[in-house]
């Protein structure tokens with residue numbers, strides 16, 4: 001029983017407990033190239049949040065990890081079989097209910113621990129911040145927290161070298177053999193401004209990738225996954241600790 005994982009702890013341990021920070025991991029259920037499981041983002045959420053919370057707990061953070069939300073925004077993959085979409089308005093409703101509990105019970109810090117690129121919580125957090133003025137609500141993207149080039153050779157953002165390496169380390173029994181891996185080749189928008197990043201439109205997934213991957217996984221290894229996992233959990237643990245100890249009335253210098 002890990003005391004910082006809500007799903008594992010119990011009323012005996014919690015009836016007199018006082019946490020400073022709640023962490024809500026948020027994944028997605030979607031195709032990840034041919035070779036990774038649909039729960040890839042959920043597995044990453046579960047393992048990275050739990051290990052980071054363990055390290056933060058050992059330093060003295062009072063942080064508790066809530067159960068991972070398994071569905072994310074998949075509006076661009078409506079024609080990909082069994083990619084389950086949760087609309088942003090549904091995410092708003094879920095967060096609103098979770099925050100109402102935290103707010104009522106005096107846990108005024110929430111970190112949304114995002115693991116899926118299609119989840120975009122910024123505008124939701126702005127609106128909920130206004131609704132719950134005592135709450136400090138923030139959102140992290142662990143996959144942007146480190147310089148990827150230090151760990152991986154090929155870029156990409158979906159079922160690519162990074163995600164494949166992580167899954168080879170965390171759940172190798174759920175990764176298909178290498179001969180099944182697609183090359184994750186992505187088609188770019190003909191209008192060049194979209195690649196420059198200052199114009200945005202949702203990518204229609206089935207039009208940009210044959211195998212649903214974006215980024216070539218060919219150089220992925222378990223060792224790369226392990227090295228990245230250790231670095232990313234250390235960085236996130238530090239964040240958990242800092243938020244948990246921070247005075248939210250006195251955040252700026």
Ligand SMILES: [Zn+2]
Nearest residue numbers: 040041159163
């Ligand atoms: Zn993913």
